[in-house]
Amino acid sequence: MFRSAPALLAACLAVAAAPASAADRVTGAAFATRSEVLARHGMVATSHPLATQVGLDVLKRGGTAVDAAIAANAALGLMEPTGNGIGGDLFAIVWDAKTKKLHGYNGSGRSPKALTLQWFKDNGHTKIPPYGPLPVSTPGAVDGWFALHGRFGKLPMKDLLAPTITYAREGFPVTELIAYYWDRSVPRLKAYPGFLEQFTRDGRAPAKGEIWTNTNLASTLEAIAKGGRDAFYKGRIARTIGDYMKASGGFLSYEDLATHQGEWIEPVSVNYRGYDVWELPPNGQGIAALQMLNILEGYDLKSYGFGSPEHVHLFVEAKKLAFEDRAKYYADPAFAQAPVAQLLSKDYATERRKLISMDKAITQVDPGEFKTQGDTIYMTTADRWGNMVSLIQSNYRGMGSGMAPTGLGFILQDRGEMFVLKDGHANTYAPGKRPFHTIIPGFVTKGGEPWLSFGVMGGDTQPQGHAAIVVNLVDFGMNLQEAGDAPRIQHDGSTSPEGQAVPMTDGGTIELETGFDYATVRALMRKGHRVRFADGSFGGYQAIARDPASKVYIGASEGRKDGQAAGY
Template structure:
C-alpha cells in the first residue's frame, strides 16, 4: 500500500470493466462505449479514434497500430499487425541515386501508407459489436466541436512548432495564430471531422479509395513522394502469431517482427537468470542489470529485426534459453560493458490503450504516427497527418530493415499481454519509442519480482540507456545514481519523462480488475 502522505494516485479497482488510456476524454469514451453494451474491442477503437483528435502529436488515422487480443479471458492471444508498407516504387537504389544517405525524418519520403484504419475496420468486423459509425462518433464530436488541450499534450505540442510551420497545411491546422496551442486552449479540426464522417459511412474504402485517398496521394506527389493510389488501395493488415517467453510463472506475449517486441523478451530471458526479487527495486544493482540486459537486446534488435515477409529473422534462436545464457555471461554485475556499439534510439509520441470488459475480453492496443506530428505532411482537404514510419528504414541493401517495395519498417510500438495458468491476466503497454522494451520489462519485473500493484509499477523511477548515456529520471535515488556511476555508467537527466503506460490486472479468484495509468501523461484509468 502506498503512503498517502506522498503525492501519487491509487490504482483503479472494479468488477465489471476497466479502460486505461493516456487521455481522460479517451478513457471516458471507452467507458461510455462499454456502458452502452460495447465490448473491449469497440472501446479500444473508440478510444484510439478520440486520441487521434485530442492527442494529435501522438497518433491519428494517418498512422499504424498493433493489437494483442484475448477473447473471453482465454490464454490464446490473437495478434494483428496493422502497420503500413513502403510504396511499390521505393527501392534502396532509387534513394541512393537521388543522393540520400538515409531516409529523412520528415516529408514525403518518411511516409509509409497508414495501416490504422484498415486494422480498425477489420478488428471491429471480426471482434467488435458496434458499428464503425458508433465507435467514431465521439472522435467526430471532438474534432468538429473542439476539445480542451491538456497539459502533457501542450508540452509535447510546443516542441515541433518549427517542423509544423514548414508545411502550410500543417501550420494552418496545428499552429492556429502561428503558435502551438497552450494548455487550456480549445482546438478544432473540422477537416478531420469531415474525413472521419466519410470513413464512418464508407468504411476502409472511405480512407484508402476515393476523395480522401486522392487528397493524401496528391499532396505526397506534390512534395516528391513515390506513393500511388494503388499503394493505398492495396493496404491490408494481417493476423500473425505472437512471440512469447516465460517469466516468473507468466507467459509474456509480444508482436513478432517487423515489431521490436522480441527485444523485451530477450531482456526478460537474460534477467530471468538473476534473482531480482532479492534486490532493492530502485537500487543500483537492479538498475544496472536492467541496463546491461537492454544494451544486449537492442544490439540484437538492430542486427536482426526486419519484415519477415521479406527477410528471415531467427526468432526461435534469439529467444532460446541457450542464447540467453550466452548473453547473460557477457554481463558483469560490477562494471558496465564496454564492447557494445552505442545505439541511438528514436523518441516518439504514441498512445497505448488497455481494456478489459465484463466478459473478460482483454485488448492491448497501440496506435501511433511515430515522431511528434509524424512526417509533418498533412492532406490539405482531409486534415490527415501522415506518419513518418518510413524513416526507420535503412539504405543498406544488405540490412534486414532495408527499404524495399511493399515492405514494412522495423516498428517501435509494441502492445504486451501476460497470461498465466490458461487465462489472460494483464494487457499492458509502455509508450516511448525506443524506450518501450525497457518500459515493458521494468513494469513486469516491478510487479512479478517486487510485488508492486500496476500503479506502483508505473509510478516507479525509470532509467534508460541511450546513445552512450544512462538517462535517469529525477526521482531515481541519489545512492542509485552513484552506484551506477561507480559501475562505469555516464548519467544524464532526460528532457522528457521516460515513456508512459497503462495496464489492467485481472484477479480471477476475487473476480476483480485493477487498472493503472502512468502519471507521466494526462490520462487515467476508469472502471465500472
C-alpha cells in the same frame, strides 16, 4: 534554526535522492501517484481523460473491449495529435474470453512502391530524413480498426466514431502535456503543406485549456463511418492523399493505399518466473523485452532491491545484449526472417548472460550469430465478458512527417525514417516493405488466464519499459499503479536518431529519473557506466489487470501523461 551551508546541501541531496512520491499517502506504496482504479464490469485506460470516457461509454452501451478500443483510439487521434492519428500505424493484442486465446494484429503500412533504394543513392541520401514527404509510409490504423471490428466488434462503426466526430466539430479543451508537445512541434513542421492551415491557429499551437476543433477530421471520419475501410483506402480520401503527395514531391500513391492490408499474427512469449509475457514478433521490437526478461531471470533481483546498483546494472546490461540482436535481426519478416525461436530460447539467454560482469559495464558487444534465411499512444480496454485489448498507435516523432493532406484533418506518419540505406541489412529500404517498428503492445497471462494488458510509449523506451513493468510487479511486488510510477531506467546506446535500430559503439548512457539514490549512481559510475539525469523521455504507461479470483479489473494510468484509467 539556520543550518550551515554544508548541512543544508546534505539535506537537499537527501531529499532529492528520496523515492518519488505524489504526497504523504496514508495508504499505498511509495512511488504511487494515485490509487489503482477498481471495477467489475469494464475498464478503459488511455493517455487522455476524455478518450477514456468515450471508451467507457461504449462499454456501458454493450460494446466489446474492441469496440471501446476503436472509439477511444479515434478520440485520441483528435485529442492527442502529438502522438497518433489515422495517418499512422496500429498494433494490437486481443484476449478472446470465449476461446481463451490471444490474437495479434500487425497494422503497419509499407513503403511506397515507386520509391527505390537506388533513388535515395542517386539523390545523395545517406539516411532517410525525419520529416517531409520521403519518410511517409502507408498508414495502417484505419484498416486495423476494421480488421479488429470485423472479428471482435459488436456495435456499428458509425456509433464508435460518432463521439469523436462530435468533439471534432464542437471542440474540446487541450490538456497540459499535449499543449506542450504541440507547441514544440510547430517550428519543426510548419514548412510542410497543410500543417499550418490544419494544426495551428494563426500560426501557433493551441494553449492549455484552449478549445480546439478539427472539422476536416470530422468530415473524414464521417466518410469512413459511412463507407467503411474502402472510403479511406480506395475512395476520395485515398485519391486526395495520392494527389497531395505527388504535388509535394512524395511517392506514396493511391495504389499504395488501395493495395494495403494488415495481418493477423501469432503473439510470441517467454515465461518469466511463472508468468507468460507476450509480445508481437518483428517487424516490431517487442521480443527485445522478452530477451531482456530471459536474461534477467537468471538473477535474484528481489534480493538486490529496486534501485540498487545491481538492479540497475543488470537491467542495463540485459538491454544492451537484447538491442544488439534488435539492430541486426528485427525487420519485415517478408524480406528478412528473424530467428525468433532461437532469440527467445532459454539456452540462448544462458549463453548471453555469460557476457555480463557484475563489476564492469559492457562497452561493446556483438549480436548473437544464427543461421537465418534471410511519440505514440498506448491504451487498453476490458469488457464485461472478460475480453481485453492491448493497443498501441503512432505517427512516429510525435506529430509525424508534418505532411497534412489537403482538407483531411490528419498528418501522415514518418515511419519510413526507420529504414536504413545500406545494402544487405535486414532493415534496408525496399519498395513495398514494412519498416522496423518501435511501437509494441504487451500482455501477460498466468496459468492460461489473462493477468495483465499493458504498454509503455516512447521509441527505445518501450521494450525497456515493458521489461521494467514486469520486473516491478513480479520481482519487487509493486501494485499496478506503483509499477508505472516508479522511476525509470533508460539506456541510450548510440547517437543515432531516436528509435533507430543500430549497434552500440561506446557503452552508451544510462538516463535515470529522479528517485534513484546517489549511492546507486556512484556505484554505476565505478562499474564504467555513464549516467545522467533526464526528464521527459521516459514514455507513458497504461495497464489493466484482472484478479483471477474476484474477476475485478484493476486499472492504472501513470502521472507522466494527461491520462486516466476508469471503470464501472
